[in-house]
Amino acid sequence: MRFSRFSKSSDPLGRYYTDSMVGALLVNSMGLACPGTVLDLGAGEGALVGEASKIWKSSRFITVDIDANAGSALLPKLKGSIITHHTTDALDFALAERLGLGQGGVDAAICNPPYLRPRWEKHFAAILEEAGLSHVLPHISEVPSDLLFIAQNFRLLCNGGRLGLILPDGIVSGEKFTSFRKTLINKHRIERVIELPRRIFRNTDAKAHIVVVSKHGKASDQITIQRIEQNGLLSPQLKLPAHFAEKRLDYSYHVQTTSCIKLNQRKIADVALSVSRGSFSSSNRNNVDFPVFHTTDFSLCEDSAPPAFRLSHENNETTTEVVASPGDILVARVGRNLSQKVCMVRSGRVAISDCIWLLRVVPEHREAILAYLRSAKGRNALEAACHGVGAKFITKSALLEITF
Numbered sequence: 001m002r003f004s005r006f007s008k009s010s011d012p013l014g015r016y017y018t019d020s021m022v023g024a025l026l027v028n029s030m031g032l033a034c035p036g037t038v039l040d041l042g043a044g045e046g047a048l049v050g051e052a053s054k055i056w057k058s059s060r061f062i063t064v065d066i067d068a069n070a071g072s073a074l075l076p077k078l079k080g081s082i083i084t085h086h087t088t089d090a091l092d093f094a095l096a097e098r099l100g101l102g103q104g105g106v107d108a109a110i111c112n113p114p115y116l117r118p119r120w121e122k123h124f125a126a127i128l129e130e131a132g133l134s135h136v137l138p139h140i141s142e143v144p145s146d147l148l149f150i151a152q153n154f155r156l157l158c159n160g161g162r163l164g165l166i167l168p169d170g171i172v173s174g175e176k177f178t179s180f181r182k183t184l185i186n187k188h189r190i191e192r193v194i195e196l197p198r199r200i201f202r203n204t205d206a207k208a209h210i211v212v213v214s215k216h217g218k219a220s221d222q223i224t225i226q227r228i229e230q231n232g233l234l235s236p237q238l239k240l241p242a243h244f245a246e247k248r249l250d251y252s253y254h255v256q257t258t259s260c261i262k263l264n265q266r267k268i269a270d271v272a273l274s275v276s277r278g279s280f281s282s283s284n285r286n287n288v289d290f291p292v293f294h295t296t297d298f299s300l301c302e303d304s305a306p307p308a309f310r311l312s313h314e315n316n317e318t319t320t321e322v323v324a325s326p327g328d329i330l331v332a333r334v335g336r337n338l339s340q341k342v343c344m345v346r347s348g349r350v351a352i353s354d355c356i357w358l359l360r361v362v363p364e365h366r367e368a369i370l371a372y373l374r375s376a377k378g379r380n381a382l383e384a385a386c387h388g389v390g391a392k393f394i395t396k397s398a399l400l401e402i403t404f
């Protein structure tokens, strides 16, 4: 993995930009199918919104940067009307009106805020107050810009809306920010935290984390934490009890202590009858006269394989390849959005490509596993089980290890 420059040293606007792989991981970690309106405050060159627009294909994006020369200002020209850009101060108290949004008019937000101590302005206190963050540091005027950006995001997000952040290590693990973390845990819901490796940003030892929060989400008594290992792969998930998470949220610390509970539920392996890989490669898919279900044929809205893929009686009799039967669950084996590609064959028999796993489980658990793998939690579990950050794949053993 290569990451672009990130130094806390000198730029007056904190213009340190995210690598596209971290951007894609952040967006995928949010576990959302396609939010309506997405906000990116401090969009810079547009690394986050660029990745988000590839994954959330029918969302509408609003970007803001104070820097008139920020590359994100060109996005509406490059990407068309799905993106609206504003050159303005993201810390304006009347930001929602300036962007033509009501308070709560945003469904999801992505943000790598500048890590600065801004010159204190009176209205910052009102922003923090409205977002329920005015008490998190002993001296309100010491609140850094990243917390102010988080407060603005909370003001604009709808209840339940998700915020995907890249935050410096201090906020995630520093004692000074204990009260801030407590507020995120108790008043909102931390969905997951992924620690990024040290020295992934050139010229600096700074560490950062992906943090995904749901505004006013139902508090959870456990928080899922992970890290990207130096080899670029995601570590297994750890479940951190909330009271430990207040203390700190960094994986590297907790993995060494006894404060984490490893997932300890039923595994897919416990109820699986078989897992087989489809056998039609892209070339022999084109050489057969019947439809072969492939990763591009999954639908986000449909949990069943489309009837058009049912094999005719004649083809069903003659094919000797791996073929799915009613009740079989199909899971994408490779591809960027594989965690969003799960469905069931409900009738007929379906030929499948070699990019798909055919998962056959005992009948009484079929629907539960399908529902779980298609839920936000299940998508996260698939993400966590994947190897590779850009071009992902999931192995048979990783699929079987998933708990439900």
Ligand SMILES: C[S@@+](CC[C@H](N)C(=O)[O-])C[C@H]1O[C@@H](n2cnc3c(N)ncnc32)[C@H](O)[C@@H]1O
Pocket (backbone or CB within 6 Å): 013, 014, 015, 016, 017, 018, 019, 041, 042, 043, 044, 045, 046, 047, 048, 064, 065, 066, 067, 070, 088, 089, 090, 091, 111, 112, 113, 114, 115
């Ligand atoms: C750390 S960079 C992140 C850029 C981009 N989101 C990314 O991840 O690559 C922070 C961005 O915030 C912008 N910024 C700093 N202060 C701002 C403010 N008050 N209002 C809006 N943007 C601001 C900077 O110009 C910079 O582009």
